[in-house]
Amino acid sequence: MPNNQFKKGELYSFITGKASIAIARRLQKKFNNAGLNLTIEQWSVLYHLWKEDGKSQQELCNATFRDKPSITRLVDNLEKLQLVKRVASENDRRINKIYLTKQALKLQEQSMGLAEETLNDALAGVPADQINLCKEVLQRVYDNLK
Amino acid sequence: MPNNQFKKGELYSFITGKASIAIARRLQKKFNNAGLNLTIEQWSVLYHLWKEDGKSQQELCNATFRDKPSITRLVDNLEKLQLVKRVASENDRRINKIYLTKQALKLQEQSMGLAEETLNDALAGVPADQINLCKEVLQRVYDNLK
DNA sequence: GGCATATAGTTAGTTAAACAACTAATCAAA
DNA sequence: TTTGATTAGTTGTTTAACTAACTATATGCC
Numbered sequence: 001m002p003n004n005q006f007k008k009g010e011l012y013s014f015i016t017g018k019a020s021i022a023i024a025r026r027l028q029k030k031f032n033n034a035g036l037n038l039t040i041e042q043w044s045v046l047y048h049l050w051k052e053d054g055k056s057q058q059e060l061c062n063a064t065f066r067d068k069p070s071i072t073r074l075v076d077n078l079e080k081l082q083l084v085k086r087v088a089s090e091n092d093r094r095i096n097k098i099y100l101t102k103q104a105l106k107l108q109e110q111s112m113g114l115a116e117e118t119l120n121d122a123l124a125g126v127p128a129d130q131i132n133l134c135k136e137v138l139q140r141v142y143d144n145l146k
Numbered sequence: 147m148p149n150n151q152f153k154k155g156e157l158y159s160f161i162t163g164k165a166s167i168a169i170a171r172r173l174q175k176k177f178n179n180a181g182l183n184l185t186i187e188q189w190s191v192l193y194h195l196w197k198e199d200g201k202s203q204q205e206l207c208n209a210t211f212r213d214k215p216s217i218t219r220l221v222d223n224l225e226k227l228q229l230v231k232r233v234a235s236e237n238d239r240r241i242n243k244i245y246l247t248k249q250a251l252k253l254q255e256q257s258m259g260l261a262e263e264t265l266n267d268a269l270a271g272v273p274a275d276q277i278n279l280c281k282e283v284l285q286r287v288y289d290n291l292k
Numbered sequence: 293g294g295c296a297t298a299t300a301g302t303t304a305g306t307t308a309a310a311c312a313a314c315t316a317a318t319c320a321a322a
Numbered sequence: 323t324t325t326g327a328t329t330a331g332t333t334g335t336t337t338a339a340c341t342a343a344c345t346a347t348a349t350g351c352c
Contacts, residue, residue: 118161145267
């Protein structure tokens with residue numbers, strides 16, 4: 001039987017993703033302490049728009065690994081916060097393109113700095129080669145399941 | 147600066163825990179397909195009670211890495227499903243001890259089988275030593291942040 | 293053109309997470 | 323022994339995930 005090195009006690013924390021939950025909580029705290037009124041989920045949408053503005057909601061679904069209703073509501077809330085605007089595509093009127101506002105552009109540097117800081121906290125004392133191997137394993141897991 | 151091997155594109159998936167989300171989704175699907183009317187979060191509580199029945203809610207908080215309101219509501223829902231019962235502790239009447247019902251005991255074998263299956267799906271083709279290293283890194287991340 | 297199908301997005305309902313504020317029971321110390 | 327602090331658990335509110343059902347637009351085929 002493959003991979004039965006997973007004894008039950010270890011099984012649990014792999015499934016629950018304790019480590020990534022801890023990372024997300026730490027980042028959220030840093031946001032709160034910095035007075036950034038932003039959830040990690042909202043930040044994750046902005047993150048992909050900072051990389052390329054004007055993505056459609058469907059593209060945001062793919063990028064953030066969320067389903068359509070989740071993105072609809074995240075964009076709703078980001079619009080309420082005046083951080084993004086929906087603009088109907090001229091070519092295909094089913095599509096909403098999502099554009100960052102000036103306010104959102106201002107948040108990029110600070111929040112990305114806090115995110116890098118969080119990962120440095122998380123990975124303190126872990127050698128680079130181990131991090132890389134870990135990333136590869138997690139990517140493989142993701143590919144195995146998608 | 148330590149650990150700056152994290153370029154931005156990689157940063158995101160580490161924070162979001164794509165891999166563990168994928169694992170949880172796969173396990174939830176297996177539960178649904180098997181007709182198990184159980185969320186992964188509910189299962190995670192049962193999991194720790196199968197290991198040791200009669201834990202207090204606070205002990206379940208620690209074990210599952212959730213806060214008290216989350217456990218209150220999970221136990222509420224598990225009680226509605228008649229899978230656990232709250233029993234006030236005789237020594238200390240602030241404490242609820244949570245006990246599995248017969249119905250819950252029946253679910254253990256099947257659901258744990260599906261969980262192992264899910265991890266085997268997830269880790270297919272990943273050598274044991276890499277899995278072990280990955281576990282160590284994730285544990286270290288968790289310890290760094292708690 | 294007209295109809296079936298696919299795609300983009302929204303709405304509704306249930307479950308869960310995070311946080312704050314709360315009640316009740318226990319403990320400790322003056 | 324009473325007062326203050328601590329601990330266990332609950333309740334309320336907001337945000338988000340997931341599923342299913344829905345609307346509207348676009349596409350492809352006859």
